[in-house]
Amino acid sequence: MAAYYPWIKAFHLVFVVTWFAALFYLPRLFVYHAMTEDGAGNARFKTMERKLYRGIMTPSAILAIGLGVALLAIQPVWLSQGWMHAKLTLVAALIGYHLWCGQLLRAFATDTNRRSHMWYRLFNEAPVVALIAIMILAVVKPF
Numbered sequence: 001m002a003a004y005y006p007w008i009k010a011f012h013l014v015f016v017v018t019w020f021a022a023l024f025y026l027p028r029l030f031v032y033h034a035m036t037e038d039g040a041g042n043a044r045f046k047t048m049e050r051k052l053y054r055g056i057m058t059p060s061a062i063l064a065i066g067l068g069v070a071l072l073a074i075q076p077v078w079l080s081q082g083w084m085h086a087k088l089t090l091v092a093a094l095i096g097y098h099l100w101c102g103q104l105l106r107a108f109a110t111d112t113n114r115r116s117h118m119w120y121r122l123f124n125e126a127p128v129v130a131l132i133a134i135m136i137l138a139v140v141k142p143f
């Protein structure tokens, strides 16, 4: 199994990238959706959001996390290091953010969103902070 470690890491990173592409883009769609007033635009955003969430965001999260867990199973020594504890805490927060996006998506889908485009612009910044922090923890391993 250890011989596959670099391959598993490569695909861990592939799915981290696709997960983040969706974590950045879905709240961006919410920004424009919250500014939309016409029926055709509303319907188009609903379709785009649903396909992005179900087709890319959730499968990418499952694969990124699953492959991360596989890396830990091969190399359990990482679990005794502080940077990994901090990384896993941030990943837990990211999963919470992902599920929150799912709730917001359902609000748009049922035409019950009451939040402003400004609120979504701020909401959109959170994964940027998580990405920078997790990258530094995983690559620099500062503690």
Ligand code: HEM
Residues within 6 Å of the ligand: 009, 012, 013, 016, 064, 065, 067, 068, 069, 071, 072, 075, 078, 088, 091, 094, 130, 131, 134, 135, 138, 139
């Ligand atoms: C439950 C989720 C996750 C687990 C269990 C996990 C676990 C791991 C493990 C064990 C490694 C190998 C460390 C090494 O060989 O140096 C790794 C590498 C890496 N992970 Fe994750 N990871 C998870 C989620 C993430 C996320 C969300 C990101 C990005 C935001 C990320 C970014 C990275 C990076 C950049 C590396 C490569 C580090 C290097 O080779 O220098 N991981 N991950």
